Structures are given as C-alpha cells and as structure tokens.
Amino acid sequence: MADGKLGLETLSEDVLNKLAEMLDNSNCSWRQLAEAVKEQPQFCYSEKEMTSCSLQVLNARGSPGRYLLTLLADRKCTLAYLLQCLRKIEHHGAVNFLTAYMLPIEITTNPQNVQVPKGSSVTLSCIAKGPPGLSYQWFRKEDELPGANLPDLILNPAQEGAYICRVNAGEMYAFSAWAHVRLLRSADSGSVNFPSSVSGLCITQQPKAHVLSEGDALHLECSAQGNPPPQFQWYHNKQPFQNATRQIIKIPCVTTADRGIYSCRVYNLYHEMWSENVQVEIGPGSCTGGYWETDDGHKASSLPRQMGDLYATDKVALLMGNMNYAHHRELRAPMADVYELSNLLRQLDFKVVSLLDLNRHEMHRAVCEFLLLLGRGVYGLLYYAGHGYENYGNSFMVPIDAPASYTSDHCLWVQDVLQRMQERQTGLNVFLLDMCRKRNLNDDIIQQPGPLKVTANIVFGYATCVDAEAFEVNKDDLSNGIFMSFLKKRLMEQEKVTVMLDRVAEDMGRYELTRGRQALELRSNLSERRTLTDRIQAPDCPVMASTRNLQWSIAHALPESRVLQFDCGVKVQLGFAAEFSNIMIIYTRILETPPDISTCSAQLSDFTEGPEIDLKHTNQASLRDAGSLLLVMDDLLPQEQPRLFTRLCALQRLKSELSFTVCLHYQYIHLDEEVQERRIITVGKPLVSKLNLHEPQRFPTSLASFSSDLQSVNMPTYSSFAQDLQTSLPSLDVSYTESADSCFYPQAGFSSASDLKRRNEPEENISPEFLTSEEARESKSFTHTSADKPFKFSNFHSF
Structure with a gap:
C-alpha cells in the first residue's frame, strides 16, 4: 500500500518519467521544485548539482526534472514531502497525478468461502479501490491462473482449493483474503446440504x-x-x-x-x-x-504492555553549556559535554539545538524557541552544564553575565521551564542538570512554582546531590564533567529512562575518586517504560509536524559552499561547518592557480559586528589553532590543497546578515611584489542567528513576572518562524513585549569585605590527595587527534 513515509524509490519508472515530463514543460518547473525542497537541509543542492540538472537538455533523452527526482530519491525524499513541495509551488497537474498514485490499494470486497455441488460453476469476486489502472491476478494456492485478470473469477466447473487475488498498481500491490472452494459429493451431501431457508x-x-x-x-x-x-x-x-x-x-x-x-x-x-x-x-x-x-x-x-510499544510524535533537545563567565570562575567541561551529548542524541533521532555561553536574555529566548518545538506526544530533553544553585527545592541555571552576587532574578528557574513544558502536552520531559546544587546565600526568597498538571512523564537527573558540588575532569585542552563521563556510556541503552539513569548512578558510586563527593540524584514520576530510544511516529496532523521541522531547520541552516573566481584567475572555495548551533567554522582553500602565479593564499577579515571572533585564531592552518578542539575536517579535504580555518562564536548576537572580506594575496613568478584582490561576501544569517535571539525583550524585576513573561511568549513574534506561522495557524495565542533597555544588570562592585564574602563562589573542600590523584579512567574518545589519551583528575572545579 502507498504511504507518505515511502520514498521516491518506490515509484515505478513510468510514474517518474511522467512526473519529470510535467516538471520539464511547465511554468512550475523543476527549478521551482529545487527551491521548495530546500526547506529541509538535506535537500539543499550545490550549484554544481543544479548545473548538472540544466545540462540534461543537451542529451537527446535527457530530462532535468528526472535528474532532480533521482537526486531527491538518493537522499531519501519521501512521497509526502515531494507532494508538499509540489503543492507549495502550485503545480496542480503534478499534485493531482501524485495524489492519485499515492492512494492506497484497499480491498473493499474479499472473495468468500463457498460450498457447491460437484460440477457447478462458481464466481469469486474481489473489488478494490486505489490509484488509477488497477490490475488483477488470481492464484490457486501458489499457481497463477492464466488469463484470470478481472475482478471476477469464474470457475466452470468449480475446482476445489484455496484462491486468492492480487491487486496491482505499478510497484504497489495488495492481496485479498483467501477463499476456499469446497465441492459437495454424494457421500456427504445429506449432512451438509443447505436448507431452503438458509441465506448468505x-x-x-x-x-x-x-x-x-x-x-x-x-x-x-x-x-x-x-x-x-x-x-x-x-x-x-x-x-x-x-x-x-x-x-x-x-x-x-x-x-x-x-x-x-x-x-x-x-x-x-x-x-x-x-x-x-x-x-x-x-x-x-x-x-x-x-x-x-x-x-x-x-x-x-x-x-x-511491551518494551517498544510506546513512541514519540517527535524528539527535541535543548543543550546549553556556559563556560566563559564574566564574574565567576570559567569552566571547561560544558563544551565537550554538550558536543558529545549532541552527537549521541542525534543518533537517537532527536532534533538537537546546542548552544554555548549564553547570557540571561539569550537563555530565556532559547527556552522560548525550544518550547515552540514541543507538542503533544513529543519527547523533550533539556540539558544544562554550567554554574547553578538550588534553594528550597528550586533549581536555577546561572547565565554567563550574572553579577558576582546574583539572585534568582538573574537566573533561569528550572521548575518554571518544567511548567511551560507540561503545557505543551509532551509525552516525556527529561531534565539533565550538570551543575552545583549548593545554597545561594544571596537569595533568601522561597519561590512558589505555579500549579503543575498531574502527569506521569517527568524525569530529573541531577549530576549531584542537594547542597553538593559537581566536578569536571581535565584531559589536555578538553574537560568532561563527571556526570557526562558516565552518562555517555549508558545513554544509548534501550532501557526506561529512569533505569538508565539508575545505572549511571551505580557506575558513579563504584568509582573511587567520586565516591562520597558526587552522587547522581534521580527524581521521577514516570509511570511508563519510556526510553530515549523509542521510535518516532509522526502524528496525523501534518501541519504541526512540518512546522516543527521548519522551526528546527531554521536554527541549523548553513550557507552553501561557494567558489569565488578572482580576476587573476585564482579560484577559491569557501566552506561552512557547524560545531554547535551558535558556532560555525569557515574554511577557505585554493582550488585553482594559474601557472604564472607562484604563491597565493586567501584570508578572511572585516567580519560583521556581533559574533565573537578572536583575530589571533582566524585564518589558521588547523582547526585546533583556530580554537576548535572537537571537529575534524582533515579527512574531508584533499591534503595537497592548502586551507585556512576561522571559528565564529556567539552567532546568536549577529544582528544583521553575516558579511566578511576575502582577501587574496598572490605573487607572480619572477616578481617580488605581492598583489592583493578583495571580495566582500555576504552569506545571510547562519545557524541560530536566524532566530534573532539578540532582539530586546523586557526583563522582569521579579521571578513571578519572569514566569508570566515566559508564558506570554509561547509564539514570540520576534521569531522569523513565528511570523510565518501566524498566518497559517491563527488559533495559536501570540503575544510579546518590547523594550529599548540597553543594560539591565548593575556593574559588579563591592562596598565592604562582607560583600566580597557573599560572592557566589562555592568553597573548595576537597582533600589534597583527591586533588593530586593521577588515576586515569576510560572514556569514549572525542573526534580529534588526542582523543585516545586517558582522562586524568587533575584540578577539580566545582560549578
């Protein structure tokens, strides 16, 4: 039977050729279709591939439309998505044709069992509906009956046996139920003859x-x-x-x-x-x-109920790691922890948004955008690594711009986020908090969360116990948190979430260096055997599923690779890769150099204001020199071609389209002077910058107002996604507030020694032998050259 989840490879050659003919000879051509499919990143085709499509017209039997359909099939495009894009470009002919083809074959009348006297005739009927051009095949047991290609099979005389009909439509088919024909003989006619009053x-x-x-x-x-x-x-x-x-x-x-x-x-x-x-x-x-x-x-x-019966309508995850604090100890583990958890969750089909170093406003906005991805039956996972604290059962995540003596007004309240998640009718809510849970003496307010709905789908995994600290492990330039070091070994297990986390807690408890110092705490009311490995089954409402895909893809759109042709004849390629949702790598390489040029290099400069760029780390010969400790591109690029790397951080602060200058330095043979050519390049708003998280939003002065503020932006109009969605989903409540506040937090200052003591710096009370231990432990390696080196507990930082 046809299904929207089926791919283009299920279409017969005749159907593909018919679609291609429509795309080659219409105002709504294959070019418009190529633009429409770009909504999903995997269908963003390069200029070279589009040129190959165009060149098909040079072949006597070539078809650009057929070539594009082949590209889509290679990348597992579904029939449902193709139909959606055809509707978008208003290609009514192709829509009607594909819709008719996608109709499932449905057997409306099955042949019936019959008993007839020997020598009688029998008619078996199979009635089906579906796409145009249905054909029929009749079988007696496994043998096909020649010439039996009509809905009615006439047996004259009847032959005893089991009969079945196969209904075909191109590559699709469906079988009827078996019909058994029994012949009544004189020996048993007296006991089974139908009485005259019998009716079928x-x-x-x-x-x-x-x-x-x-x-x-x-x-x-x-x-x-x-x-x-x-x-x-x-x-x-x-x-x-x-x-x-x-x-x-x-x-x-x-x-x-x-x-x-x-x-x-x-x-x-x-x-x-x-x-x-x-x-x-x-x-x-x-x-x-x-x-x-x-x-x-x-x-x-x-x-x-069996394991595997449960499913998610979708899976989304928001991962936030704060490292570079303005007024507090800098951390090292969040970068590696968020990166590794992102890779694992993507393998479990989660839509992952990974962000590093967010201020309070950006964290607030990121949570609002995360809520947009949630819906009925969706599995939502929120992971945070960074400074934090807990007062009276309420947990708070500390942004990088929190003042030295911060309170709850400067932080994000975890329980409030949980309340907003429950309102989205999620199927599973998982919070993984990799932070300290020490008391904050500056904050003496006992927060009262709003009423929570009675659900049985909440799991909290705390990296440490109440009033305790969490630690990180150093490994050369990288660090892992203790919690993540053990979690990543268990995350892929097909076990109930709470069972998986219990095993992580047991692993941590058996580890000598953390025993008695850090222990995972699990809180849960999960009553079902839901696992992070549960399959995804999309809901029947395609609107919410497609809008969720669109919202996620907006935050993960990378610029297309491009080739620059300079006047001197040098060709330079620009490539882009995402390290996190707000960190992008740009690499440049020389593709072609004329023979009269002896040396040349292409460097980037004059970047748009907003992203954080360390000029000392731009245009570096290796990713490590550019500041990226996690990605490996060396295996993806030809070794003989020189390339330079530049790392752009904090893309969420990009206020306008990203532009930069490509400066080509080259020297002709037998000439000593160096020549320069410049080209200004604009690549739009990549990755999370498309969500405009930097735009002003009034910060409340109390946590209660923060709660209502967070609730009021379920569909914020400052999101480019929400603006598009308002016209198609008018029933959703949309409200927002704006402010021209340029600075909310006071400058850190201390008027007395007592003020200095009240800074949120947890005391270090680890024994000297614990700090100096050289014991190594095994861990899954990172994707860089020193990945196989063991972790060592060298200098524990609490956070």
Whole structure:
C-alpha cells in the first residue's frame, strides 16, 4: 500500500518519467521544485548539482526534472514531502497525478468461502479501490491462473482449493483474503446440504479506523445479517481477543498497547466472512492501563504492555553549556559535554539545538524557541552544564553575565521551564542538570512554582546531590564533567529512562575518586517504560509536524559552499561547518592557480559586528589553532590543497546578515611584489542567528513576572518562524513585549569585605590527595587527534 513515509524509490519508472515530463514543460518547473525542497537541509543542492540538472537538455533523452527526482530519491525524499513541495509551488497537474498514485490499494470486497455441488460453476469476486489502472491476478494456492485478470473469477466447473487475488498498481500491490472452494459429493451431501431457508451472510456495517490518544475511549462495531444468525469474533493484529464475541467492543481507556489492525470474523454454520481491516492509531498520553468491554458489559484485560510499544510524535533537545563567565570562575567541561551529548542524541533521532555561553536574555529566548518545538506526544530533553544553585527545592541555571552576587532574578528557574513544558502536552520531559546544587546565600526568597498538571512523564537527573558540588575532569585542552563521563556510556541503552539513569548512578558510586563527593540524584514520576530510544511516529496532523521541522531547520541552516573566481584567475572555495548551533567554522582553500602565479593564499577579515571572533585564531592552518578542539575536517579535504580555518562564536548576537572580506594575496613568478584582490561576501544569517535571539525583550524585576513573561511568549513574534506561522495557524495565542533597555544588570562592585564574602563562589573542600590523584579512567574518545589519551583528575572545579 502507498504511504507518505515511502520514498521516491518506490515509484515505478513510468510514474517518474511522467512526473519529470510535467516538471520539464511547465511554468512550475523543476527549478521551482529545487527551491521548495530546500526547506529541509538535506535537500539543499550545490550549484554544481543544479548545473548538472540544466545540462540534461543537451542529451537527446535527457530530462532535468528526472535528474532532480533521482537526486531527491538518493537522499531519501519521501512521497509526502515531494507532494508538499509540489503543492507549495502550485503545480496542480503534478499534485493531482501524485495524489492519485499515492492512494492506497484497499480491498473493499474479499472473495468468500463457498460450498457447491460437484460440477457447478462458481464466481469469486474481489473489488478494490486505489490509484488509477488497477490490475488483477488470481492464484490457486501458489499457481497463477492464466488469463484470470478481472475482478471476477469464474470457475466452470468449480475446482476445489484455496484462491486468492492480487491487486496491482505499478510497484504497489495488495492481496485479498483467501477463499476456499469446497465441492459437495454424494457421500456427504445429506449432512451438509443447505436448507431452503438458509441465506448468505452480509456485513451491513464495517468497523471504522480511529486516531486516538491514550485515555480516550475506543468503540468498534461490525454488524451483519444472515440465516442462521451470525456469530462474531474480534481480532487484534491477527490474534483473537478472549470474550470479544459480540458485534460491539469498547475500550474505555486505551493505551498505546491497543493500537494496531482490527478485524472481525463473522460466521455461522454454513458461511464465513471477514470485516475490513481497520487501523487504530493511539498517541502518547497519561493512561497506564485498559481493558476491553463488549456490548453486554463484559470486561476483559487488554494485552500487556511491551518494551517498544510506546513512541514519540517527535524528539527535541535543548543543550546549553556556559563556560566563559564574566564574574565567576570559567569552566571547561560544558563544551565537550554538550558536543558529545549532541552527537549521541542525534543518533537517537532527536532534533538537537546546542548552544554555548549564553547570557540571561539569550537563555530565556532559547527556552522560548525550544518550547515552540514541543507538542503533544513529543519527547523533550533539556540539558544544562554550567554554574547553578538550588534553594528550597528550586533549581536555577546561572547565565554567563550574572553579577558576582546574583539572585534568582538573574537566573533561569528550572521548575518554571518544567511548567511551560507540561503545557505543551509532551509525552516525556527529561531534565539533565550538570551543575552545583549548593545554597545561594544571596537569595533568601522561597519561590512558589505555579500549579503543575498531574502527569506521569517527568524525569530529573541531577549530576549531584542537594547542597553538593559537581566536578569536571581535565584531559589536555578538553574537560568532561563527571556526570557526562558516565552518562555517555549508558545513554544509548534501550532501557526506561529512569533505569538508565539508575545505572549511571551505580557506575558513579563504584568509582573511587567520586565516591562520597558526587552522587547522581534521580527524581521521577514516570509511570511508563519510556526510553530515549523509542521510535518516532509522526502524528496525523501534518501541519504541526512540518512546522516543527521548519522551526528546527531554521536554527541549523548553513550557507552553501561557494567558489569565488578572482580576476587573476585564482579560484577559491569557501566552506561552512557547524560545531554547535551558535558556532560555525569557515574554511577557505585554493582550488585553482594559474601557472604564472607562484604563491597565493586567501584570508578572511572585516567580519560583521556581533559574533565573537578572536583575530589571533582566524585564518589558521588547523582547526585546533583556530580554537576548535572537537571537529575534524582533515579527512574531508584533499591534503595537497592548502586551507585556512576561522571559528565564529556567539552567532546568536549577529544582528544583521553575516558579511566578511576575502582577501587574496598572490605573487607572480619572477616578481617580488605581492598583489592583493578583495571580495566582500555576504552569506545571510547562519545557524541560530536566524532566530534573532539578540532582539530586546523586557526583563522582569521579579521571578513571578519572569514566569508570566515566559508564558506570554509561547509564539514570540520576534521569531522569523513565528511570523510565518501566524498566518497559517491563527488559533495559536501570540503575544510579546518590547523594550529599548540597553543594560539591565548593575556593574559588579563591592562596598565592604562582607560583600566580597557573599560572592557566589562555592568553597573548595576537597582533600589534597583527591586533588593530586593521577588515576586515569576510560572514556569514549572525542573526534580529534588526542582523543585516545586517558582522562586524568587533575584540578577539580566545582560549578
């Protein structure tokens, strides 16, 4: 059967050629389709590939449209996404053609079992609906019946056996139910002859498909007439239900274990029929058990839940790591921790937004954008590594611009974020907080979070216990937090989230250097066996799924690689790579040098104001020299071609399109003077800068106002995504506030010695032998040249 999840490779050659013909001879051509598919980054094609499409016209049988469809198929484009893009460019002919093809083949009438006297004729009928051009094949057991290519199979005389019909449409097909033909012989005719009052079975009402959420009621009905009166037996995924023997069954509170294919067997003494197979989809919810109820009120337990039954409608993660604090000790571990966790979560199909070094305003805005990615049944994961504290059960994440004596007004309140996440009706909320939980003596306010909904889907994993510190491990230029060092070994396990974290806690407890100093604490009310490895099953509402994909892709769009042709004949390539969602690497390399030029190099300068760029680390011959300790590009680029790397940080502060100057330095043979050519390049707003996190937002002066402020920006209009979404989703509540505040936080200052003592610097009370230990431990390596060197606990920093 056709399905929107199927790829273009399932289309027959005839269908692909017909689509290509429409794209080659229309105002809505293949070029418009190539622009439309760019909404998903994997379908952003290079200039070279687009040129190859155009050059197909030079071939007598070449087709640009067919070439583009081949490119899309190679990158696993689905039929649903292709149809969406065709609708976007308003190619009605192609839309109608593909829609007709995507109709599933549905057997509406199956051939029936029959018993007839020997020598009689029998007609078996199979009626189906679906895409145009359905064809039929009849089989007796495994042997195809020659010439039997019509919906009706006439057997004259009837031959005993099992018959089945295959309905075809291009590459798609569907089989009918088996029909058994039995011949009545004189020896047994007296016992099985039909009485004159017998009438055939007839199903008068077929069951209907349903899309439900956990906790909803399911009602299925199959009505039939016949003489003798029909009997019923319901099946779920081809397995019979105990006591489900009436024409109606009810499930007052469905669970995800109840989804699947339902059918009903209708039979009497002489005949048997099957109802249509109907699909019941059930999304995540809070109901944890259910039972069957027949029309006479009888209750029967549903099948037990199994690992893997649960699923997410999507998975999204926000990872924030703060290192370079203005008024507090700088940290080293968050960069490596966020990077490694990002790679692991992407393998689990999470849409990951990874951000380093955020001020309070940027953290607030990042959380608001993260909330936009959440929805009903979505798995949401928030990870934070950096300075933090906990007062009276409330946890607070400290931004990099927090003053020396910060309070809750300068931080993000974790419990408030949880409340906002619950309002998005998520299927699972996971918080991983890799920070200290010491008391903050500057903050004596006991915050009261708003009422939380009663859900059973929350998991908190704290890197350390209440009133304790968290530590990081040094490894040359890189560090790992203790928590992440153990978490990354367990994260991919197909276990309930709480079970996986319990094992991390046990691993940490067995480690000699952390025993008694740092212990993971787990808090959870998760009542279902949900795992981070659960599969994703998109909801039936395609609007929210597509808007979530669009919102995520906006924050991860990289500029396209480009080739610059200078007047002297030198060709320079610019390439772009993302290290984090707000950190980008630009590399330059010389592709072609004329023979009369002896040396040349291309360097970048004059960058747009906003991103953080260390000029000492620009145009470096290696990524490490450019400040990137994590990425490896050496294997991706030809070794014989020189290249230079430049690392751009804090892209969230980019206020306008990113532009820079490419300065080409070259020297002709037999000439001593160096010549320069300059080219100004503009590459738009890459990665997270597209979300405009820098734009002014009024900061509240109290935590209560912060809570209401966070709630008021469920769909902030300063997001370019939200502006596009307002026209298509008018029912969503959108509100925002603006302010021209240029500075909110006071300058750090101390008027007395007591003020100095109240700085938020946790005391270090680690024993000397703990600080000087040289014990090494194993860890999954980073992707750089020194990755195989062991970690060493050298200088523990609390944060």
